[in-house]
Amino acid sequence: MPDRDAIIIGAGFSGLYQLHKLRELGFDAHVIEAGPEVGGTWYWNRYPGARCDIESIGYSYSFDSDLQQSWNWTERYSAQPELLAYLKHVADRFDLRRDISFNTRVASMVFDDVSNEWTVTTDSGEQITARFVIAATGCLSKPLIPTFEGLEDFAGDVYWTWDWPEEGVDLSGKRVAVIGTGSSGLQTITAIAPDVGELTVFQRTPCYAVPAQNRSIVEELAELKTHYDEFREESRNSVGGFPCDDELPPFFEDLDDAGIRGELERRWDDGGLCYQQSFRDLLQSKEANDRAAEYARGRIKLKVHNPAVAEMLTPRSYPIAAKRMCVDTGYYEVYNQPNVTLIDVNDHPIRRMTEHGILSGDDELEFDVIILATGFDAMTGALDAIDIRHGEQTLRDKWADGPRTYLGLMSAGFPNLFTVTGPQSPSVLSNMLTSIEYHVEWISAAMAHLRDHGCTRIDAEVAAEDNWVNTTNDAADMTLLPEAASWYMGANVPGKRRAVLPFVGGVDVYKQIGDGIAISNYHGFDIS
Ligand code: FAD
Numbered sequence: 001m002p003d004r005d006a007i008i009i010g011a012g013f014s015g016l017y018q019l020h021k022l023r024e025l026g027f028d029a030h031v032i033e034a035g036p037e038v039g040g041t042w043y044w045n046r047y048p049g050a051r052c053d054i055e056s057i058g059y060s061y062s063f064d065s066d067l068q069q070s071w072n073w074t075e076r077y078s079a080q081p082e083l084l085a086y087l088k089h090v091a092d093r094f095d096l097r098r099d100i101s102f103n104t105r106v107a108s109m110v111f112d113d114v115s116n117e118w119t120v121t122t123d124s125g126e127q128i129t130a131r132f133v134i135a136a137t138g139c140l141s142k143p144l145i146p147t148f149e150g151l152e153d154f155a156g157d158v159y160w161t162w163d164w165p166e167e168g169v170d171l172s173g174k175r176v177a178v179i180g181t182g183s184s185g186l187q188t189i190t191a192i193a194p195d196v197g198e199l200t201v202f203q204r205t206p207c208y209a210v211p212a213q214n215r216s217i218v219e220e221l222a223e224l225k226t227h228y229d230e231f232r233e234e235s236r237n238s239v240g241g242f243p244c245d246d247e248l249p250p251f252f253e254d255l256d257d258a259g260i261r262g263e264l265e266r267r268w269d270d271g272g273l274c275y276q277q278s279f280r281d282l283l284q285s286k287e288a289n290d291r292a293a294e295y296a297r298g299r300i301k302l303k304v305h306n307p308a309v310a311e312m313l314t315p316r317s318y319p320i321a322a323k324r325m326c327v328d329t330g331y332y333e334v335y336n337q338p339n340v341t342l343i344d345v346n347d348h349p350i351r352r353m354t355e356h357g358i359l360s361g362d363d364e365l366e367f368d369v370i371i372l373a374t375g376f377d378a379m380t381g382a383l384d385a386i387d388i389r390h391g392e393q394t395l396r397d398k399w400a401d402g403p404r405t406y407l408g409l410m411s412a413g414f415p416n417l418f419t420v421t422g423p424q425s426p427s428v429l430s431n432m433l434t435s436i437e438y439h440v441e442w443i444s445a446a447m448a449h450l451r452d453h454g455c456t457r458i459d460a461e462v463a464a465e466d467n468w469v470n471t472t473n474d475a476a477d478m479t480l481l482p483e484a485a486s487w488y489m490g491a492n493v494p495g496k497r498r499a500v501l502p503f504v505g506g507v508d509v510y511k512q513i514g515d516g517i518a519i520s521n522y523h524g525f526d527i528s
């Protein structure tokens with residue numbers, strides 16, 4: 001008998017719920033977490049200004065009505081301390097900590113065909129056997145550390161957004177450089193701009209940022225809670241895992257020019273990522289996309305006083321929403337401050353770091369602090385970092401030309417290994433909480449199904465996987481996503497094979513497929 005029914009890797013939103021769910025079903029499960037605390041994303045990303053960009057009432061667990069009713073979100077978009085407090089509360093409320101090993105990293109795991117067990121080895125050399133392993137390792141948990149020459153020569157302080165010092169950093173009056181203008185950079189820049197002495201932002205590609213229109217929801221929360229069940233049901237059956245008036249017509253159908261503009265204006269002013277669902281075919285139709293992009297560019301221009309800076313901040317090289325959109329709370333206005341400078345690294349490349357700062361083009365710029373907000377090896381990075389083996393095959397080798405999965409839940413040839421929000425599932429194209437809960441529940445039901453039928457092994461069939469990979473790639477090719485060098489495509493990681501990593505068909509469609517497969521006795525899975 002294995003030591004455990006299941007080892008779960010990671011104690012973020014996914015791993016915590018997975019542990020709770022398996023316990024509820026009577027499985028003996030244990031979590032291994034590299035960090036010293038629960039929270040995953042919300043433990044590691046403690047940088048100033050970090051907050052979610054899906055509304056808190058949706059970016060939270062739905063599985064327990066009492067939890068949902070008793071927790072009081074204070075803002076439309078919660079800040080990192082509140083999200084971490086929530087995850088700590090969940091861990092305590094459901095007594096999860098006693099089954100979590102902290103400060104422990106899974107280094108390798110190997111599957112035994114005779115016993116149908118995984119042997120999991122940690123970075124301290126400890127070995128644990130388990131019937132199942134559930135990788136709840138996160139889509140955005142493996143940081144991308146660019147190799148800036150001379151970084152070690154820099155005499156000032158270097159901070160990474162994904163591992164910000166817990167005690168905080170006093171940046172007041174300092175000369176600060178920020179590299180990266182994705183969501184993390186944008187939130188950091190906005191939060192620190194009022195305090196720093198001088199701020200220099202190094203931008204490679206401008207983002208499209210919609211206003212958050214963040215606000216206190218203390219007054220409206222009681223009313224929101226009365227509709228929670230309907231709201232969650234709508235979320236599960238929506239395109240993006242969060243209701244956004246999904247029934248909108250495709251571009252041009254029923255809408256004249258004024259109607260199109262009105263729709264864009266309404267969504268922009270309402271704030272948040274629903275802007276990218278202004279038209280159902282915004283990611284398919286170039287014309288629809290151009291209209292939404294042009295409108296966004298116009299709104300950006302209105303916020304920035306200096307036309308040359310406004311132009312630098314205006315994205316033109318890729319379709320809107322083909323890179324993850326950002327949600328801002330005063331980002332563009334930062335560039336109206338006299339102590340803030342924007343540098344386009346395409347015109348002034350970062351040649352190297354020096355003792356005093358950064359050699360930017362031909363100029364050495366002096367800084368006290370450099371902040372790196374350079375992103376993640378998304379979706380496959382955390383799994384690639386583990387040596388996952390079955391016989392002669394490693395998952396890393398199998399995925400060298402791009403991930404191959406069935407439903408983003410399993411990869412053929414690696415039995416009894418499930419991935420929560422794995423590649424080729426909606427994951428990062430959705431409200432992750434909706435997708436996480438769906439996967440945790442699907443995996444748990446599959447494990448119970450095996451147990452109820454006296455089975456000990458489940459694997460994806462190669463033919464089913466090939467079919468799913470082709471379906472997801474074909475669907476992605478019909479979108480504009482491949483036109484952007486984004487992390488959705490793996491394009492931000494040097495040497496990584498470009499492939500659209502998430503499933504683009506929507507949470508609602510994916511759920512119908514996943515439910516259908518489960519009901520049909522796990523069609524496409526080999527169970528014995
Ligand atoms: P994570 O939270 O990433 O947790 C994975 C855990 O696994 C980590 O704690 C990690 O230490 C651990 N781990 C990884 N490898 C190993 C190993 N080998 N051994 C042991 N432990 C390991 N999504 C949204 O939908 N809305 C948002 O607003 C949103 N905001 C975000 C903001 C930031 C700053 C970032 C980085 C991401 C954001 N995301 C958002 C995506 C976010 O990652 C998910 O919403 C969600 O938090 C993922 O939870 P998870 O448990 O799957 O993974």
Ligand code: N01
Binds near residue numbers: 051204327373428
């Ligand atoms: O990472 P990113 P992130 N020289 O990859 C630049 C979620 N999230 O951590 O675009 C110069 O988006 C890079 O440039 P380019 C969300 O899903 C959510 O910000 O590759 N620049 C880019 O500007 C998000 O999408 C929130 O040309 C370099 C930036 O660094 C995902 O996490 C908050 C460089 C990286 O941006 C990742 O976001 C935070 C180099 N060598 C994160 N290398 C919310 O708001 C990279 N860059 C909820």
